[in-house]
Amino acid sequence: MAATAIVDTNVLVALLDGRDKWHPTAVALRDALRGAGVQIVYLDCVVNEAIGVIARRTEEQGRPDQFVRLLDSLAALVPEPGITWIAPAGQRLFRQALDLCREHQGRLNFNDALIALASRELGVQFVVSFDADFDQIAWLSRIADPRETRVLGAS
DSSP, X not given: OOOEEEEOHHHHHHHHOTTSTTHHHHHHHHHHHHHTTOEEXXXXXXXXXXXXXXXXXXXXXXXXXXXXXXXXXXXXXXXXXXXXXXXXXXXXXXXXXHHHHHHTTTSSOHXXXXXXXXXXXXXXXXXXXXXXXXXXXXXXXXXXXXXXXXXXXXX
């Protein structure tokens, strides 16, 4: 059975934006995941956050003309049927997410806490992220390097 991994916002944005410092690594990660037959999960909260990040980034970097292209690239990479919707669970998970944020003294933000809780509920033990704060989540293993995907293919 193939492994499953949730993609975090920083990896998704880096895949879309060729000017992102993590772009080459994100592309190599995506290719390695595909090569290992890993099922990739895109959560709605990640897609939502990615839209906000690319909107803010293109505005702040003086390239607002690129927003629509990046948004279209996001919609092509993660079409609506390919999104795993956890928003309905947000209210139920709210207090647990706050508790995780408290436990990690704010190093883990609310959205990342939701990702962690959703991974546990979905039975997904891997998160693809450049954010080391996920390393503190006992039930998650973070993948940040394409070489780390080799172990996933053996799952």
